[in-house]
Amino acid sequence: MNGGSRIKRDMRTDFSNCVFRQNAVLGGLKWASLLFTAVAWHDAHAAEEAPIKYPADMRPVEPTNEFARLNPDYKRRVGLFYEKEYLPTALDQLSERLKFEPKQKQIAAEILRSFIYDLLTAKIRDNGRITVEHLKAAVAAMDAKFSTEIPKNQFEAYIQWRNDVGGGNAMGFLTASTL
Numbered sequence: 001m002n003g004g005s006r007i008k009r010d011m012r013t014d015f016s017n018c019v020f021r022q023n024a025v026l027g028g029l030k031w032a033s034l035l036f037t038a039v040a041w042h043d044a045h046a047a048e049e050a051p052i053k054y055p056a057d058m059r060p061v062e063p064t065n066e067f068a069r070l071n072p073d074y075k076r077r078v079g080l081f082y083e084k085e086y087l088p089t090a091l092d093q094l095s096e097r098l099k100f101e102p103k104q105k106q107i108a109a110e111i112l113r114s115f116i117y118d119l120l121t122a123k124i125r126d127n128g129r130i131t132v133e134h135l136k137a138a139v140a141a142m143d144a145k146f147s148t149e150i151p152k153n154q155f156e157a158y159i160q161w162r163n164d165v166g167g168g169n170a171m172g173f174l175t176a177s178t179l
Helices: 002-048 066-070 074-085 087-098 102-125 132-149 152-162
Strands: none
Touching: 066 102, 074 087, 074 102, 087 102, 087 152, 102 132, 132 152
16 A cells, blocks of 8 residues: 555656656747747848937047046946937927937937037046037037038028027037037
């Protein structure tokens, strides 16, 4: 009698182990299938996105002055803050004023983002201040990029938007050449 119950218990254990292994294999296959689907989706949509034409220089600036030494992560922190707090609104305002198409809006976002990091690099190199020369150089670089990407009539409207510090440009405090 004792031997029979032992066999039944061993059979139940074997069956439980078998079911557990089967579930583990099926679970693994589900995860593999999910991963494969995600990678395939990304590859399909990545092909639709245009390559970045104006990448922002997010590399850290060498700490050659007191401001840079005291604020080692300044460019990244402040850049991400500006990207989150000012860039979306400024981009929408610019897009609305210039009646951008989706492709133009994407390029404008790249140009504005690049401008933010150029300006922050200048601020770090100028020991926490931005000289008039560096501000004008950053604005001129942004203007040059926009001039090659948008028609002349839109470029004139862009210049008006850029110099707007009255609320029509969320980044006006950075982009106005009169600062």
